[in-house]
Amino acid sequence: MKAIGPKLVIATHNAGKLREIRDLLAPFGIECVGAAELNLPEPEEIGNTFVDNAELKAREAADLSGLPALADDSGLSVDALHGNPGIFSARWAEDEAGNRDFTRAMERVWQEVEAAGPDAGHDAHFVCALSLAWPDGSIESFEGKVHGTLVWPPRGDKGFGYDPMFIAAGMDQTFAEIEPADKHAISHRAEAFRKLIDALA
Numbered sequence: 018m019k020a021i022g023p024k025l026v027i028a029t030h031n032a033g034k035l036r037e038i039r040d041l042l043a044p045f046g047i048e049c050v051g052a053a054e055l056n057l058p059e060p061e062e063i064g065n066t067f068v069d070n071a072e073l074k075a076r077e078a079a080d081l082s083g084l085p086a087l088a089d090d091s092g093l094s095v096d097a098l099h100g101n102p103g104i105f106s107a108r109w110a111e112d113e114a115g116n117r118d119f120t121r122a123m124e125r126v127w128q129e130v131e132a133a134g135p136d137a138g139h140d141a142h143f144v145c146a147l148s149l150a151w152p153d154g155s156i157e158s159f160e161g162k163v164h165g166t167l168v169w170p171p172r173g174d175k176g177f178g179y180d181p182m183f184i185a186a187g188m189d190q191t192f193a194e195i196e197p198a199d200k201h202a203i204s205h206r207a208e209a210f211r212k213l214i215d216a217l218a
């Protein structure tokens with residue numbers, strides 16, 4: 018696989034993700050520029066899988082910037098909801114005007130989990146697909162997962178998105194209660210990054 022330094026576009030418009038990706042890449046001395054800083058558009062996520070959507074975001078950013086670009090497509094997959102919201106995780110938080118409210122999105126998830134009944138359980142996992150695209154057309158993708166349980170009410174103010182209602186297997190605090198470094202030790206995003214870093218080595 019080709020080198021990605023010294024400058025890499027992080028093809029996301031999500032500030033929470035950008036912060037985590039910068040943390041995860043910090044040890045590697047790669048200069049990261051966010052898509053918003055470059056005024057790159059937010060492509061429509063028309064793919065049917067996390068990898069498809071990560072690839073289309075990375076491809077567009079690499080083509081428009083002329084630099085290698087890294088995109089992340091991720092979401093929460095709930096067993097009782099047959100994998101939803103999944104690739105629709107961001108869209109479940111959007112109102113008619115396109116504004117995002119994860120308090121609302123978490124309420125919807127919990128209501129649907131309750132409606133599924135006690136036998137359906139509270140198991141869920143986060144998925145992260147990372148795609149690295151180069152201006153010459155090549156592209157590589159990696160996926161990570163973390164399993165856990167949903168809790169109600171939401172707890173904690175660290176992290177982003179659905180973090181306040183998710184407890185990873187073996188922990189007793191939500192992803193929004195633990196320190197970022199502890200999330201990075203086990204998260205779906207961190208696992209996908211380990212695979213990416215191994216492939217670059």
Ligand SMILES: O=c1nc[nH]c2c1ncn2[C@H]1C[C@H](O)[C@@H](COP(=O)(O)OP(=O)(O)OP(=O)(O)O)O1
Pocket residue numbers: 028029030031034059062089090091092093106107143176177178179180192204206
């Ligand atoms: O670690 C996470 N902790 C909590 N929630 C998370 C996480 N990772 C993804 N999520 C949820 C929220 C996010 O909004 C959605 C991903 O949707 P997704 O389209 O990949 O990202 P996005 O639209 O927010 O930003 P962008 O597409 O510009 O990268 O799943």
Ligand SMILES: [Mg+2]
Pocket residue numbers: 062107
């Ligand atoms: Mg998105």
